[in-house]
Amino acid sequence: MLASIPVRLWEHAAGWEAGLTQDTTVLEVSVWRGTALDGAYELFEVPAHENQTILDVVSWIQQYADASLTYRFACRVGMCGSCAMMVNDQPRWTCRTHVKKVLKDRRVRIGPLRNLPVIKDLAVDMDRFFDKWVAAGGAHVPSAGRGDPIPAVDPEESARVKASAGIECINCSICYAACDTVAGNPDYLGPAALQRAWTLLNDAKHDARAQILDAVSGTGGCHNCHSMGSCTVFCPNDLDPMSAIAGLKRETARGFFRRRGG
Amino acid sequence: MLDLRLYMLQRITALIMAPLTLGHIAVMIYAVQGGLSAEEILGRTQGSLFWFLFYGSFVVAVSLHASIGLRVILHETMGLAGRTLSAATLGVAAGLLFMGVQALIAVTWPVSAI
Numbered sequence A: 001m002l003a004s005i006p007v008r009l010w011e012h013a014a015g016w017e018a019g020l021t022q023d024t025t026v027l028e029v030s031v032w033r034g035t036a037l038d039g040a041y042e043l044f045e046v047p048a049h050e051n052q053t054i055l056d057v058v059s060w061i062q063q064y065a066d067a068s069l070t071y072r073f074a075c076r077v078g079m080c081g082s083c084a085m086m087v088n089d090q091p092r093w094t095c096r097t098h099v100k101k102v103l104k105d106r107r108v109r110i111g112p113l114r115n116l117p118v119i120k121d122l123a124v125d126m127d128r129f130f131d132k133w134v135a136a137g138g139a140h141v142p143s144a145g146r147g148d149p150i151p152a153v154d155p156e157e158s159a160r161v162k163a164s165a166g167i168e169c170i171n172c173s174i175c176y177a178a179c180d181t182v183a184g185n186p187d188y189l190g191p192a193a194l195q196r197a198w199t200l201l202n203d204a205k206h207d208a209r210a211q212i213l214d215a216v217s218g219t220g221g222c223h224n225c226h227s228m229g230s231c232t233v234f235c236p237n238d239l240d241p242m243s244a245i246a247g248l249k250r251e252t253a254r255g256f257f258r259r260r261g262g
Numbered sequence B: 001m002l003d004l005r006l007y008m009l010q011r012i013t014a015l016i017m018a019p020l021t022l023g024h025i026a027v028m029i030y031a032v033q034g035g036l037s038a039e040e041i042l043g044r045t046q047g048s049l050f051w052f053l054f055y056g057s058f059v060v061a062v063s064l065h066a067s068i069g070l071r072v073i074l075h076e077t078m079g080l081a082g083r084t085l086s087a088a089t090l091g092v093a094a095g096l097l098f099m100g101v102q103a104l105i106a107v108t109w110p111v112s113a114i
Helices: A009-017 A054-065 A127-135 A158-165 A174-178 A180-184 A191-201 A209-215 A230-234 A241-260 B004-033 B038-045 B049-078 B082-108
Strands: A026-034 A039-047 A084-087 A090-093 A107-111 A118-120
Touching (some): A054 A107, A084 A174, A090 A174, A158 A191, A180 B049, A191 A209, A191 A241, A209 A241, A230 A241, B049 B082
Parallel strands (some): A026 A107
Antiparallel strands (some): A084 A107
């Protein structure tokens, strides 16, 4: 069903100024409406602009076509990690995804993130994602108190380099949505939580490093990863969770022999 | 579903199988090129402690390795979990072990004892 759209005059004017023809000024946007159990894609016609992100498109629909559309965003500049959605069935940060990059014959399909329960429309329940983040030992435990001297950190030191590799994670859950192992094994902690665990394992300022190897060695732990690499391919910040998980596998295997060797 | 214990067991059995597989292929090529008959091969393997241990460890490693691998597939593609998954894993391991031990006895057990 095609939704009726109250297109404002200035929207069209922007299109004409950009030198676009009538045919190319409208995008056909399919948006998921409803929950995971009960819903369908609904088609909206959205005015096209020269510079336009997927988040702009979703915001336009919510502001001018259907105010009941539910979605989540905050910073709009790729820092907060809250606007991730499935765009043409691939997880993306929508505020930094240009429409032109994903448009297929004027059409684009926008859905809620995979592998997480849908609350409504494009908003998913992130509880499971963050619960696993904590279960993997991801909460920071300081190794020094407020009154203690600040220990020096050498940015070139081997462990620090490994820790620094993952600290730009914005917890957008794109890697979690991209992971086929999570899709098949809902108990699996997932790439973001395990990368966080690897980061803290290599962080000299974290005081619970010994517990991390136990936290990632359970039935949903790092050993379930098949190294398919979707997490690393789709990470919008170019991080490498797959290698972080490989690091956890190596360390847990070493720990396995160390414990048996006394 | 796959914890550290099962992961290590699968990796260690893979390490055991790698040289055994190469040894098995090498023996097959040697036997075929040399024109050995089945009787001649069995004459050398039956009653041999070396070949009993060689293929015996192979059978045990395969049973453990394959059942853990199938456990992952059964869980992720068919949704088996809990006791059902454990029973399926043990069932596969027992089946492979049974068939493997049968072949092992046929090839390496002393003729007089069969």
